[in-house]
Amino acid sequence: MTEPDRLAEVRSQIDAIDRRIVALLAERQQWVLRAGSLKTDEAAVRAPARVEQVIAKVRLLASEAGASPEVVESAYRALISAYVSLELDAHRGAASRSENPELLLQRALSLADQGDALVATSELSQLLEITSDLPLRLRAASALGELLIASARAAEAEIVLAAAVTAADGAEELDDVDQAELERVIELLNRVR
Numbered sequence: 315m316t317e318p319d320r321l322a323e324v325r326s327q328i329d330a331i332d333r334r335i336v337a338l339l340a341e342r343q344q345w346v347l348r349a350g351s352l353k354t355d356e357a358a359v360r361a362p363a364r365v366e367q368v369i370a371k372v373r374l375l376a377s378e379a380g381a382s383p384e385v386v387e388s389a390y391r392a393l394i395s396a397y398v399s400l401e402l403d404a405h406r407g408a409a410s411r412s413e414n415p416e417l418l419l420q421r422a423l424s425l426a427d428q429g430d431a432l433v434a435t436s437e438l439s440q441l442l443e444i445t446s447d448l449p450l451r452l453r454a455a456s457a458l459g460e461l462l463i464a465s466a467r468a469a470e471a472e473i474v475l476a477a478a479v480t481a482a483d484g485a486e487e488l489d490d491v492d493q494a495e496l497e498r499v500i501e502l503l504n505r506v507r
Contacts, residue, residue, distance in 0.1 A: 343397065350401035359401045360433055365394055391432070399436040415445040419454055426461060435461050442474070448485055452478055452495040459502040468506040475503040 353359050369387055376386035422437035438458035445451060455478035462471035482488065482496045 339393075343400070346397045346401060347404065350404050353401070356402060360398060360430060362430070362432075365432065368394065395432050395436045398433055399440060402433070402437075415441055415447065415450055418444075419450060419457075422454070423457055426457065431461050431465060435465070439474075442477075448481060448488075449492045449495065451481060452492060452499055456495055456498045456502065459499065459506075463502065463506060472503065472506045475499050475506070479503060 350359060369390060372386050372390045373383040376383040418437060418441050422434045422441065425431075425437065426434035435458060438454050438461070441454045442451060442458065445454070455474050459471045459475045459478075462468070462474065478499045479496070482492075482499075488496060
């Protein structure tokens with residue numbers, strides 16, 4: 315491969331690689347969904363031992379390919395989290411997820427309490443996408459912020475928490491419980507800034 319001389323050429327090469335990556339992700343998604351259809355319950359979908367097996371494998375592949383194992387691990391953890399959520403959607407049915415966001419919040423909090431931060435983070439992120447209920451958003455943002463901070467993902471936590479504060483700023487009036495939750499979100503936000 316010849317070395318490009320201009321930024322536009324470099325960006326063009328990156329764009330071409332992105333097209334190949336997205337095509338491979340689409341292919342991987344089809345296989346993930348196929349595997350998900352063969353699993354009998356949500357525990358089989360989450361499969362934390364399999365997640366760690368994949369992470370160990372891709373770290374080794376990254377080292378062999380001259381890539382940063384840390385970057386590859388981070389990318390794969392995000393990828394796996396998204397695919398786990400996709401598989402869980404297939405098991406639960408996407409409609410039921412958006413019908414009862416309070417149950418989704420309780421399930422995510424329960425998962426976090428059980429130490430399954432990966433899936434809890436994914437579920438809380440999805441909840442923030444589907445609900446406009448401010449009290450629920452504040453509780454989800456607070457819980458997600460704490461999980462992200464604990465996972466050394468302060469930049470992501472800052473984005474989530476700042477969005478919750480912005481949403482609350484536009485609210486008419488908060489009751490005492492919601493105000494306390496907003497203060498918790500602000501406290502977390504200040505910690506990551």
